[in-house]
Amino acid sequence: MGKASRRKNKEMKAKTKRSQVPYVDRPFEGLPFEVQLVAMREILPSATLPVRTTSEYGERELLLVTMLPEMVGALRRSDGVLMVAVRTVLNSGDASLDIADRLIHALELEDGQTFTQVDLPEAGGPRLENVLDVQATGELDVRTDLAFWIGEKERENPEIAAAIDAAREQIIPMAQVPGVPGAFWARMQREFVRWVRPEGEDQVLAALARLQNRRELSFDGARFVGAFRASGLLIPVFELERGTEADDLTEPMQAFAQVLEREIASDAPLTFEERQAKAGIVSRQVTLR
8 A cells, every 4th residue: 555545544544533423322311302302213103393493593493203205314395394304324323413413404405305414423513402492392293104204285196195005004003192291102913002211211220120029010901011222211111901092091101100200219229129120121121222
């Protein structure tokens, strides 16, 4: 290898080293919509969240969405609605930095254009808390299809309408449990509820272990089957009695939430039996990302 090639190689390595993004275990911590973002990134097949940028970024209205066609980073519909994907194929060690980077690039899109992220953002760049007005967030909308990808005019096209209908068949039916923040009902071969908890992972694990040891980790016939770990949060999963709908869960889950939150708030050390229960939960825990 000649001197020029060696010098270029060193420059390339130095550039890669400078741009390396440190891993952030809980990337959305501190955001008032952390639970919604974790759910969108990890467990919801189709959902949208209205947000607004800060004055520095033009106070622009847009939608954060689970994903977009061909996994592009952002898309401005023909009717001007701007959408930025929470999930794409390119990810650094900091999901908040990645989404903010896509969002900033997306602000320049014209109607009908898409943005595909081909380079990872530089470390130290703006994160979501720097780009979004965190007090101007709308309500999470869990969708039954991907029709939000297109505007009203496109939906009048029979071929596009048929494609949307076909895609709907591939989406697992999911819905928010009314009145229970972070709880999402899902229907597969059976019905389940996945409950994204906003508290620290260790606190939630200890609470689950105490209730498991007392055989009180249940509500309305639900059976605790394990937990996901995603973006630094724990997502307990319960299998429901067959045929249970999301609306059926409001009262029993609200009552159980009081029990669970008391245990989460407890700082009492775990007993030997509770530590064993915790170990069993951890052994079945699945890390999504």
